Amino acid sequence: MKLKLHVWRQNGPGNEGRFEDYVAENVSEHMSFLEMLDVVNEQLIARGDEPIAFDHDCREGICGSCGFMINGEPHGPLPSTTVCQLHMRNYRDGDELWIEPWRATAFPVIRDLIVDRSPLDRIVQAGGYISVRTGSAPEANNIAVPKANADLAMDAAECIACGACVAACPNASAMLFTGAKVTHLGALPQGQPERYTRVVEMVTMHDDEGFGHCTNHGACQTACPKNIKVDYIGRLNADLRKAKFRHPAG
Amino acid sequence: MRRVFSLWDSTVGKKIMMATTGVILIGFVVGHMIGNLKVYQGADAFNHYAEGLRTVGEPFFGSGQLLWIIRIVLLAAVGIHILAAVQLVMRSRKARAIGYRKYEGDMVFSYASRTMTWGGLIILGFVVYHLMHLTFGNAHPDFVHGNAYHNFVTGFQSWPVSIAYILTMIPLGFHLYHGFWSMLQTFGATNPKMNHVRRPIAAALAGVVVLGNISFPVAVLAGLVGY
Amino acid sequence: MELNSRIPAGPVDEKWSRHRFEMKLVNPANKRKHKVIVVGSGLAGAAASATMAELGYDVDCFCFQDSPRRAHSIAAQGGINAAKNYQADGDSVQRLFYDTVKGGDFRAREANVHRLAEISLNIIDQCVAQGVPFAREYGGNLANRSFGGAQVSRTFYARGQTGQQLLLGAYQALEKEVRSGKVRMHTRHEMLDLVLIDGRARGIVTRDLMNGAIESWAADAVVLATGGYSNVFFLSTNAKGCNVTAIWRAHRRGAGFANPCFTQIHPTCIPPSGDYQSKLTLMSESLRNDGRIWVPVKQGDTRPPKDIPEAERDYYLERHYPSFGNLAPRDIASRRAKEAVDEGRGVGPSGVGVYLDFRDSIGRLGRDVIAERYGNLFDMYANITGENPYEVPMRIYPAPHYTMGGLWVDYNLMSTVPGLHVAGEANFSDHGANRLGASALMQGLADGYFILPLTIGDYIARMKPDDVDTSHPAFADVEREVREQAERLLSINGSRTVNDFHRELGALMWEYCGMARSEEGLRTALRKIPELREQFWRDVRVPGGAATLNQSLEHAGRVADFLEFAELMCYDALDRDESCGGHFRVEHETAEGEARRDDERFAHASVWEFTGVGNTPKKHREELTFESVQLAQRSYK
Structure with missing residues (x-):
């Protein structure tokens, strides 16, 4: 499937951020959401851009590193699921996704989707x-x-x-x-x-x-x-x- | 007393103050509604009740003294309730200075919970008007001091006044519903055996107050209460 | 390189108490003047930092995650062993000691394992007092279960999240000391090198991952508690950030690396589903209690599992091991799965996987009982694969999970570099050639809470006081090297991503140094790894800059070290010309296909000395003597 992504990009804590548009192509339903972003990042690096920075580590839903807003919902639409355990079969071809960092004054953005x-x-x-x-x-x-x-x-x-x-x-x-x-x-x-x-x-x-x-x-x-x-x-x-x-x- | 003041130091403490003053105000709203039911017993009973409010506490208190004490307590409760609310709302605005481009949070909140601030402001405005209308009389076209029944009936015979009154009861109901439930949560009444009845009790309380209050203008307009 | 294991004299069950008496003490008033650096904040690192701070030392603790609570110890599911014998089923310190030595296929040091078994008792007391919510019986006492084929119930657990709860206990103790000012916690800091002065470990150089700042830190002693290196295989059950860098850099500076080829492959993981796969997910071993493992008898049988009749199914573990059946130990179950897949009998879209089938147990016990026992695991499986395991058999395949090898340490947990101590999975530890279930948490906490804080005191008490700090020129030299490496990585601007190289290295290691190893395969790997390394340094593309948060640069540094380390792992696997525990050399199997140890030639720990990148490392041996335990062949028939 093919997805349209609007991803928050911000270089550093003091910088202005903005949404950048990307297209994720050939997304398999078996991918996790983070694997989908991995693939997008590989393509970004290949064409000379900087990859989207996001926190992640265990990728099995227990370390608590990952997390961002997908279409206004923390960790995406599935109940009791971290974003690393969210799989792409929950989306349909052509879906448009807004991906934003946690927003709180106490959690300043460090870079892209990473907050403190x-x-x-x-x-x-x-x-x-x-x-x-x-x-x-x-x-x-x-x-x-x-x-x-x-x-x-x-x-x-x-x-x-x-x-x-x-x-x-x-x-x-x-x-x-x-x-x-x-x-x-x-x-x-x-x-x-x-x-x-x-x-x-x-x-x-x-x-x-x-x-x-x-x-x-x-x-x-x-x-x-x-x-x-x-x-x-x-x-x-x-x-x-x-x-x-x-x-x-x- | 130092302990009470120290509650003001934290958000949770302020919420406890809001919950405590909320209980006082809920008590007032319920008592006010029940008292007004006397209007169905006719002019004498109602005026007697209104006069009784002034003389309650006699002979220990002089005429109107206890009523003023209650008014001062209520005024203080309203003041603290509003001050805490304003401070917390300002704080909340600061806690998320930059908002989301897309935010589905609203979908999961109850209507009641996200209208607390607006509901509170509407109720405040209404209370000011309501006092000027039926207590002080300066917003009443035909106010007669000492004749509460007359003021009540003539006041509600005006369609715009009655409709505004009825409409205001809706935010009041929501405010009571979420406020009562929040009060239980803030006081930490989270006994697992009682958890499933917390929301129904809040809904019942809000429903009774709203229906009781709405019945007054409706009864006047329908001619059930009159001369 | 001199290997002095410093094992105390005396009977095995008196060594630790005797040693505690013999160790020198630091005057309480002087402790605050002594600095200790702890790298890593998992069970071992957090426990050591908290306890040393409590004792009065001045501690700097480092982790690359955004919080010490995210260390990969948090992902351990099963439990923690302790010889409490609360079930009165015949357990004892002696039995836990024996089981661990035997489970490790007789390649661990007796004295260390006995100490571990003794300390297991204190660990449970400590964790309960900290508020770790272990499972309880209705009477309020602690509950136990039997785990990993043990014949006694000695495993304490907190639902399926024992590692999480133990780590949070240690993390909370650590944060308490941070509040008191005795620990300075440096999150998002990655150790990139070790600094030696006069042959002693005196500090580290780190990169601040937020802004790229290269910084030096000096101390009287350094502790590495940086976990294992399973990610050399790219796909493993480890967190994405787990890496070999800290211990590899220490190895390059002179620390001996012991038994790098001892890796554990866990049999019940969800198979990879495509080439975008980034990690593998472990499914609890407990599933094997009620699930039956099988593959089709015929090669290339692509029928849906329900259409394959009973006669055409091969329940191979039940066939090979009538008495243990599906509960055969981890290494055996893993190897047999690989065998079936290699024969072309694997299942699933990729053909890499075997069935774990609950049809019979659902038929016997009912769906409700199975749901009650494994409901959350079934849900997790369904979420990841999109298949309903109540209807279709699960597909599982082994995945790298834990590494028994690590930096060599003596009885005091000190490496061959004076002052450099190593704890938890990062050291070569107490597990020999194979780790038993629920023993990793026990070892991490034993090292961190109860061993290091005492042995470091002994080391410091014997040190001559000096005033070394980061102004010493050795720090500037190392800082320069670290900066140069980053600049070099950023300047290549080649055509392939870091991930791409990591994936290729992983595939190569899995093929030649994975579950089954042969001389021929290892020689192939030893030829291919330097080629890949050379290509990496010529053609990798690392975008971004050095003075900012740059995840590609972080990953590149780690992969660069894996590319050197992988070679050492293959050298060790080639040198260890026997099969034992997780190390299986196809040349050494019994007629029934089991691992055949060679105690004559290999009853030792192989300790490797670094001789330069691309050079053959130099081997040293620590001979293992078994005084309390009889060497025996493992049998699970």
Whole structure:
């Protein structure tokens, strides 16, 4: 099949960007979306142009490197799928695709479709961990964890930090990402001692990084390739309230 | 109190303030609608109710004192609700300074969720008019102080006023629906067993308020309420 | 090159505790004055960085991804072994030790493997305390499963994402230290060379991938935790960015490279579908519990699978291995699949693949049970291939997955270059000639959390203090070389893309140094690789500039190193004139087609010394002695 692509090209963080038009020919339905771009890039290099830069690594949907908007949807149209796992059989001959980077002030464009997602690392630095000195841990089965809590923690911990939630949110909020980590660690007995300082620190960092607030649209949940739920934002909200009133620090 | 003020430091805290003031305002809207149902019991009952609002709290409070306290609380709630909303919206604009060429986000939002800002502005405008119309009377062509029933009936006998009133109830309904659901989310009421009833409860609340309120101009225009 | 393995004296189960006592300590007040560089932020690198920072060292950690959480450890699915014996099914440190030595086909160092088995206990404690959401039983205790043909249930898991959860645990510990200022994290930085001063590793030179800046970093010790080199085959289950550059550059600077030909080919991957294929996707090995593997009896049989009658199907694993059947070990299952395809009995559009058929188990257990067990895997398969595996048998084919070879290290995980330590898949490690399922995560974390932070202290405590920093002329020299290489790559402006060369190298390596290797094939490869390398340096086209984000330039540097490394791999495969584990030489098979080891001549690790590009490398040996384990032939009949 043959596709018409409009791809955002931008040389560097400070530069002006623009859409460039390309035609992808002989696209096989078995290709992944990134393989389709690989083929376009090979052709660009052959004719002396610079290839389209995009982040990618594992290409099996777990590392969280890849992701951009396709026709206004993060990671494209398929639910629970990263763009590296999106295959071209989901498109028809002659389709026209607008390919854009995640847009958020907190995620400046580095080049083409690559954005700087380091704010997500800094939110984790603010408190997204359980402090335990290596080698000082007690015997693992000393603390039983109810299966329901372990399952909830695992559901929330599946987040891959791709940034699709921020990209989808009309407020460019990273609350789904932050809520997932707060929920993961807060669901486990090991996470209790730091639970309330964690949520305050992480929310403060989230705001300082320039993300917007949550208005409960649920666009993030729809865009998330790992089925992270907006309920976790509710849990974060509850933890923040308790942090302020029931367990204030200092 | 320091803790309450410290909520203002974060987006989540501001949302908690919005949710708290939202609860107060929902309480008012519901109470206002229920109180107004007395109009169906006739002029005396309705005027008695209106007068009762002034004398409530007696003899502990003097006439109109408790009403003013409630008004101040409501005014403060409206102020905080709006201030937080304005700050958050400004922040949200800044959070995505450069927009998308194509954005399908709108497709997944509910109509209610994406009209919160516009809905809020319409409601604000309406409330100002509504106060001038039926409380202070300066926007009422035939206002009689102390005769709430008269003001009510003559006010709604005007077709344009009634239609505007009915139309405004639609954004109010959406605002209540998404606002109530958001309030549950902001307070973290996410008990998995209750999750499936959160939206129906929000819809029921919004529906009852809207239908109750719309019934008033309709009843006046239909002649069910009158002299 | 001197190989001193520094294995402590004493019985195998006392060596590690004795060694811990004998190691020198750094005064706590002095630790902050000592700098350590860690390259790589996967399980080994993140765990080592976090722990060393906790101990008080001043750590610089580097990764080429945009976040340390993206390292390829994140993609490990199955689980992590530990000899906890929570199932009371007869497991013990001794048994895990024995299974690992035997599984590695007796080509690993006993002392290291025993230490690994001991530390496996601490790893689980550590990870649980960090909040890793391992699977639990209803009683709240940790759940286990049996994995990779082990006869005890010792594998801990977090759904199909154990690697992800373990890495996030290490990543979070790392980010905590970043916040405290004890680790400086350098993301989107690629190590391009190692800097030696007076024969010791004293720093690295990196390229900032955002703006192309070439920078020097000095330290008292350097740790490479940069993963494996499966991408020498171009198509593998590794992430696209995985590369050999860091360890290859260290090898060029004097670090011995051990057993480069020991690579693991995973039997259950989705076959390539066309020449645009960029990577291969692993399907969990657990599918072999209920799926039956077969190919048509007749060559070139293109009928749809449902039209092939039972009598014309060859369930070849069940035929060859009546007792293990479809659960035969990874290397055997892979080799048999290749054999069937080579005979012209392969299936699918390309003829490269075998069927993994669930028809019988769906018939026996019902579709619901199968969906419950493998639903997400079936969905993934359907998404990638567009075929419904409930109706049509899956097609699978082996793919390169893990590399047991790597830089040679002593018991302290230090390479032949003093101060250069190597951890995780990057070292030649504890897996011998074949790695058992759920052992890679165990080794990465053992190295990172529990071994390196102590052995580095011993190294530093023995060092004489000096004030080497990046102003030393050695850094300027290496920086110049790195810049020259980039400029050279950009100036060729030939006719073929980097990807094109990488693909050709991969095809060549897969053909001649893949699942089955022969003297003739390896000699062919050794002739062709230098030709391809020469062509690369004459005809590659790398667009763009040096002072900007340039993914083609990044890839070009990595492929340039693969083109040198591939030759070493073939030399080693040619030299190792036996079959063992993942290394199968067609000249050495038993009458039944199994690998035949030659313990007389090859019970050693082959350690190669660099002698210049295009020159025959020089071989050294570390003899392996087995005191606690009896050498035996593996049998899965």
